[in-house]
Amino acid sequence: MGDFDFGVILNNLPFLWQGLQLSLWLTFLAVLGGIALGTLLALARLSGIKPLAFLAAAYVNLIRSVPLILVIFWFYFLVPLAVGRPIGGFYSALIAFVMFEAAYYSEIMRAGIQSVRTGQVHAGQATGLGYWQVQRYIVLPQAFRNMIPILVTQGIILFQDTSLVFVVSLRDLMTASSIVARTEGRLVEMYLFAALVYFVICFAGSLFVRRLQTRMTT
Numbered sequence: 001m002g003d004f005d006f007g008v009i010l011n012n013l014p015f016l017w018q019g020l021q022l023s024l025w026l027t028f029l030a031v032l033g034g035i036a037l038g039t040l041l042a043l044a045r046l047s048g049i050k051p052l053a054f055l056a057a058a059y060v061n062l063i064r065s066v067p068l069i070l071v072i073f074w075f076y077f078l079v080p081l082a083v084g085r086p087i088g089g090f091y092s093a094l095i096a097f098v099m100f101e102a103a104y105y106s107e108i109m110r111a112g113i114q115s116v117r118t119g120q121v122h123a124g125q126a127t128g129l130g131y132w133q134v135q136r137y138i139v140l141p142q143a144f145r146n147m148i149p150i151l152v153t154q155g156i157i158l159f160q161d162t163s164l165v166f167v168v169s170l171r172d173l174m175t176a177s178s179i180v181a182r183t184e185g186r187l188v189e190m191y192l193f194a195a196l197v198y199f200v201i202c203f204a205g206s207l208f209v210r211r212l213q214t215r216m217t218t
Contacts, residue, residue, distance in 0.1 A: 008186045019176030027159040033098035038105025063103035072096040076168045089168035112143030149209045156205040
């Protein structure tokens with residue numbers, strides 16, 4: 001450890017901070033988009049409309065059966081073809097993450113919706129509320145509350161997965177660390193630093209989830 005050079009980390013902190021910002025921003029947007037789309041998929045699967053439920057189930061099963069890195073490649077090459085112009089690595093990766101995470105959030109939200117007592121649904125219908133009103137005012141608020149710890153946990157996993165965006169030439173934290181490691185010839189220092197940052201953020205998120213579970217239990 002005598003040759004360990006902390007200076008290379010300090011000298012490149014602004015560059016590394018930019019990479020971390022991209023990782024966090026991509027995670028935040030993908031979580032929001034994934035939860036929104038995942039909730040719609042969950043409602044579609046539980047709607048009782050067989051063609052809609054079949055399509056939603058087929059999408060979820062397809063996406064959950066392929067690696068995330070392959071989904072990133074799909075959207076990086078297919079989205080520009082669909083819109084007729086390049087949209088850049090960030091938006092391609094964001095779309096890929098939202099579409100991929102939506103399949104997982106869909107299953108989480110489906111479990112949350114099914115955890116709400118059917119008696120409450122029937123009570124809402126008895127007061128004259130329609131299907132979507134029951135979901136909006138009765139079911140979804142409780143489902144979200146019940147699933148908050150699992151939703152946050154999935155967000156932590158997503159933050160770790162953002163390291164895959166190097167395949168579309170995005171400079172996230174891991175990519176920035178790799179660039180500095182190769183440029184400065186300090187692989188051990190930079191990869192240990194990247195591992196420490198990921199550990200601190202993910203461990204803090206895990207503690208937050210544990211605290212949420214404790215509060216919800218009590």
